[in-house]
Amino acid sequence: MSKAIRLHQTGGIEVLQLENVEVGDPGPGQVRVRHTYVAVNFIDIYFRTGRYPMPLPNGLGSDAVGVVEAVGPGVTDLQAGQRVGYLMGPQGAYSDVRVMPAEWLIPLPDGISDRTASTLMMKGMTAQYLFRQVYPLKGGETILYHAAAGGVGLIACQWARALGVTMIGTVSSDEKAAIARENGCTHTIVTTRENIAARVRELTDGKGVPVVYDSVGKDTLQASLDSLQPRGTLVSNGTSSGPVVIDTMQLAVKGSVWVTRPAMVHYATPRSHMLDMATELFDLVLAGKIRGEPKQMFALADAAEAHRALESRQTTGATVLVP
The missing domain is CATH 3.40.50.720 (NAD(P)-binding Rossmann-like Domain)
Structure with missing residues (x-):
């Protein structure tokens, strides 16, 4: 059984609940990803508090890196074992495993670790x-x-x-x-x-x-x-x-x-453009001009504490969850 942070209502950090979830096989155009790091962004707080509406109950988060476990029918440019990251798509990144539309996944180059990539997506x-x-x-x-x-x-x-x-x-x-x-x-x-x-x-x-x-x-x-x-x-x-x-x-x-x-979303689509953006970013990282390491790390179960720290302005740099 996989774990995920779920919301059944909007509000304070107390609405973030760690739950058991069923994650099935990917369908057409989908990929199952096992996360290594999940980024926490201020936009997540907007969704949690209801400033940005979304259907409930729901997951939270749209920014993570991990490894492809399985690909569904029709997916030809990604394969099991490949390292990927994403920054858009349906809510639900606060989890250890999830199924994602393949169109949102960005392959990670050799030379950039998952830990560094978690600050970049x-x-x-x-x-x-x-x-x-x-x-x-x-x-x-x-x-x-x-x-x-x-x-x-x-x-x-x-x-x-x-x-x-x-x-x-x-x-x-x-x-x-x-x-x-x-x-x-x-x-x-x-x-x-x-x-x-x-x-x-x-x-x-x-x-x-x-x-x-x-x-x-x-x-x-x-x-x-x-x-x-x-x-x-x-x-x-x-x-x-x-x-x-x-x-x-x-x-x-x-x-x-x-x-x-x-x-x-209006600057990173279509997918070909998103991949070009990522290439420019990754090239700067590989050239040593941009470096990224998480400044704060929390367990997935402590997502509420991560939100508390971010809202209180106690943090610097990137904050991530570790499934």
């Missing part, structure tokens, strides 16, 4: 689409990136350094500032004691930045808008502090700025 691919697609960075830009010591943030720090981008990163403590700088963040702003927009203007000789990547949301919205150059772009890629509500007149007042709310 959702988080590394998020950095890829933010920096290479949503607002393509060419090198030489100065950018503002919120939550620079988070799971995506530490990869973004390294990617910015690899591109030759000057990254200004916000963090909540001096300890997190040091971690962000160690990973390539050029300047850090400690939000508990520094004014974000004022510091950005100081660092850019009053010009502001052409783009802000903001996964925090409500609490940083005004600072993000105030940090932009005229016709700059606010990439609102998360709402960990609460939903973003914008009066469009503000966009004109702040300098005819642009706002976009991107979603991974």
